[in-house]
Amino acid sequence: MSNILIQVKNLSKIYNEGKSATRAVNDVSFEINKGEFVAIMGPSGSGKSTLMQILGFLDKPTSGRYFFEGKDTKDFSEDELAQIRNKKIGFVFQTFNLLPRTTVYENVELPLLYNKEKNNFFSWKNIFSLFGNQKKEKIMMALSAVGMKHRVNYFSNQLSGGEKQRVAIARALINNPEIILADEPTGNLDSKSGIQVMKILQKLNSQGRTIILVTHETYTAEHAQRILRIMDGKIIADEKVVKIRKAQDGEILK
Amino acid sequence: MKLFIPLKLAFKNLQSNKARTAFSVLGIVIGTASVIAVMSLGAGLKNFVVGQVEIFGTDIVELKIKTPKTKQISAANVSSMAGGAQITTLTLDDIEAVSKLSNIGSWYGGILGQEVANVGEKNKQVFIFGVTADIIKVDKNFKLRSGMMFSGEDDKNLSRVVVLGSKLKETFFPEGEAVGKFVKIKGQRYRIIGVAEERGVSGFFDFDNVVYIPVQTLQKKIMGIKHIQFAIYKIIDMRKADLTLMEITDLMRERHNIKDSAEDDFAVVSILETKAILDKIFSIINFLLLGLVSISLLVSGVGIMNVMYVAVSERTKEIGLRKSIGADNADILRQFTVESIILALIGGAGGILIGYIFSNAVSYVANQAGFSVQLKVDWQTIAIAFSFSALTGVFFGFYPARKASRMAPTESLRKE
Numbered sequence: 001m002s003n004i005l006i007q008v009k010n011l012s013k014i015y016n017e018g019k020s021a022t023r024a025v026n027d028v029s030f031e032i033n034k035g036e037f038v039a040i041m042g043p044s045g046s047g048k049s050t051l052m053q054i055l056g057f058l059d060k061p062t063s064g065r066y067f068f069e070g071k072d073t074k075d076f077s078e079d080e081l082a083q084i085r086n087k088k089i090g091f092v093f094q095t096f097n098l099l100p101r102t103t104v105y106e107n108v109e110l111p112l113l114y115n116k117e118k119n120n121f122f123s124w125k126n127i128f129s130l131f132g133n134q135k136k137e138k139i140m141m142a143l144s145a146v147g148m149k150h151r152v153n154y155f156s157n158q159l160s161g162g163e164k165q166r167v168a169i170a171r172a173l174i175n176n177p178e179i180i181l182a183d184e185p186t187g188n189l190d191s192k193s194g195i196q197v198m199k200i201l202q203k204l205n206s207q208g209r210t211i212i213l214v215t216h217e218t219y220t221a222e223h224a225q226r227i228l229r230i231m232d233g234k235i236i237a238d239e240k241v242v243k244i245r246k247a248q249d250g251e252i253l254k
Numbered sequence: 255m256k257l258f259i260p261l262k263l264a265f266k267n268l269q270s271n272k273a274r275t276a277f278s279v280l281g282i283v284i285g286t287a288s289v290i291a292v293m294s295l296g297a298g299l300k301n302f303v304v305g306q307v308e309i310f311g312t313d314i315v316e317l318k319i320k321t322p323k324t325k326q327i328s329a330a331n332v333s334s335m336a337g338g339a340q341i342t343t344l345t346l347d348d349i350e351a352v353s354k355l356s357n358i359g360s361w362y363g364g365i366l367g368q369e370v371a372n373v374g375e376k377n378k379q380v381f382i383f384g385v386t387a388d389i390i391k392v393d394k395n396f397k398l399r400s401g402m403m404f405s406g407e408d409d410k411n412l413s414r415v416v417v418l419g420s421k422l423k424e425t426f427f428p429e430g431e432a433v434g435k436f437v438k439i440k441g442q443r444y445r446i447i448g449v450a451e452e453r454g455v456s457g458f459f460d461f462d463n464v465v466y467i468p469v470q471t472l473q474k475k476i477m478g479i480k481h482i483q484f485a486i487y488k489i490i491d492m493r494k495a496d497l498t499l500m501e502i503t504d505l506m507r508e509r510h511n512i513k514d515s516a517e518d519d520f521a522v523v524s525i526l527e528t529k530a531i532l533d534k535i536f537s538i539i540n541f542l543l544l545g546l547v548s549i550s551l552l553v554s555g556v557g558i559m560n561v562m563y564v565a566v567s568e569r570t571k572e573i574g575l576r577k578s579i580g581a582d583n584a585d586i587l588r589q590f591t592v593e594s595i596i597l598a599l600i601g602g603a604g605g606i607l608i609g610y611i612f613s614n615a616v617s618y619v620a621n622q623a624g625f626s627v628q629l630k631v632d633w634q635t636i637a638i639a640f641s642f643s644a645l646t647g648v649f650f651g652f653y654p655a656r657k658a659s660r661m662a663p664t665e666s667l668r669k670e
């Protein structure tokens with residue numbers, strides 16, 4: 001089996017096709033292997049988020065091809081894409097996107113509700129999960145992976161920014177996805193919380209998970225193994241990080 | 255996502271934003287309640303009007319004078335009567351002859367005059383209603399409060415006796431008994447033998463400001479005339495009413511030597527004809543009610559639509575998030591439909607309750623104020639109001655959710 005997880009060929013995304021068209025992603029091609037930690041770096045407006053959203057199946061490219069686990073994603077139906085988002089991808093947003101007025105527990109639980117095979121009402125798994133133990137265990141495990149177990153009954157709006165982002169990562173982890181896509185996960189955080197997030201991402205990567213991180217800071221990008229530099233929608237460099245930074249307490253991000 | 259989880263999820267979501275839930279429920283409550291209120295008010299008003307008409311009795315025929323060559327209910331007849339064109343051809347003999355017809359039961363007849371009446375220093379211009387004694391058998395709204403009614407003998411003997419309307423009694427004898435006292439009309443003393451029960455203003459005529467007097471006493475002692483104006487007959491068998499009307503008409507034409515119906519100096523009016531007019535009025539009332547109900551449906555529909563549409567639209571971002579973590583369109587639709595149904599059920603039930611309480615409160619207040627209005631909330635009203643609000647609520651919860659679910663997750667996530 002090939003080790004390639006993601007392969008894009010001549011991928012483009014054009015917003016507002018017509019007179020005021022914006023080529024947010026302009027004819028990019030690259031591959032990402034399983035278990036890699038890749039940073040996508042570039043200035044504001046260069047198309048990082050757009051590219052990330054396409055890789056995470058939150059949006060579709062205007063042209064070009066995207067192979068995920070060797071399969072052409074053009075052939076997937078809407079519902080299949082929803083299941084891929086649910087099981088194979090964990091998305092972490094710059095603005096957290098937790099449900100307001102909802103507990104940490106329920107936020108992390110959310111992807112489980114949309115996990116089709118586990119929620120067949122008559123399946124044994126579901127009948128067990130009705131008793132809540134298995135599910136609860138899973139949620140607590142995801143929360144302890146991000147060090148948020150102690151806030152399980154808090155409401156999302158009672159958390160600090162860093163805590164919110166860690167809960168969001170727990171939510172991304174809950175279905176044990178192949179890959180974590182994080183779009184400027186530290187962008188709204190102070191450096192201490194940012195380091196904690198980077199530490200979690202590095203730990204997840206060391207456990208074998210593929211990570212793609214969007215950032216515009218070189219320093220943050222150097223926590224990854226590889227940096228894709230993007231400018232005006234084009235990849236201008238694809239380089240290995242020679243000296244990978246190790247996120248640890250006491251370090252200053254930025 | 256089978257049934258159990260969406261239900262649990264829906265309750266959780268409705269709970270998590272209590273203000274939004276409360277507004278949506280309130281919108282549906284108000285919508286449902288106002289439709290129920292308007293429908294029951296309309297039905298109540300209609301019943302009130304029907305009731306008022308039926309008080310006069312449905313088994314009654316009136317024979318009255320009419321200006322020849324005019325229609326009985328016409329401006330020409332009314333204005334010629336008001337202009338003093340007296341029709342003096344109808345007599346007590348006429349109306350008595352008619353009363354002998356086979357299908358006619360009890361009856362009375364009479365004429366209305368105006369004179370100044372006085373008791374001591376008090377003078378008052380009053381209506382004097384000369385009637386035959388049987389008015390008390392025929393007119394169910396004519397009842398005595400005290401004393402007694404004059405008899406057929408009093409009429410024959412031209413007795414100088416009167417029965418006072420309730421307001422006249424208050425005017426002339428504010429304190430103490432009136433029965434046994436005397437009232438002066440045209441300089442002659444009349445003994446008061448009874449006082450009528452209050453009956454309120456009916457149409458434009460105030461029966462409580464009237465002096466009732468034996469018809470022949472009025473004709474001969476006060477007005478100096480031989481004619482009368484009308485007679486009221488009770489029909490024994492209403493199924494033969496049409497025939498009886500024709501018999502009355504034939505008999506009257508024969509007695510008055512009339513060959514051409516255009517020359518009729520009388521009119522025979524029955525509730526049957528009045529009913530035709532009433533039916534017309536009721537069809538207009540029904541039409542108005544329909545309009546009123548349509549407007550209230552429209553207004554509450556728009557209200558519910560707004561509340562639901564806004565409530566769901568402001569959750570576009572939430573829909574985007576749910577999709578980005580793996581919800582498919584069916585999941586989103588199921589969730590919002592279940593939530594809307596719950597809102598519609600709660601709101602609809604609340605609306606029925608409030609509409610019901612409102613209708614009963616209005617009935618109560620109206621009854622206290624002396625109107626026998628009964629607002630009825632029947633099951634059709636409830637069914638229409640409830641199903642309309644519920645369907646509107648569910649549809650306008652479903653529709654924006656469907657719109658949002660079809661957007662790409664990035665697009666809905668951008669919405670604030």
Ligand SMILES: Nc1ncnc2c1ncn2[C@@H]1O[C@H](COP(=O)(O)OP(=O)(O)OP(=O)(O)O)[C@@H](O)[C@H]1O
Pocket residue numbers: 015016022023024042043044045046047048049050051216
């Ligand atoms: N929905 C949209 N409609 C139209 N243009 C868009 C849309 N989203 C992004 N763009 C445009 O596409 C280009 C790339 O945007 P994108 O958000 O991918 O940039 P970015 O690299 O993530 O920037 P930042 O670092 O500021 O987040 C920008 O010029 C932006 O204005």
Ligand SMILES: [Mg+2]
Pocket residue numbers: 048049050
């Ligand atoms: Mg961005």
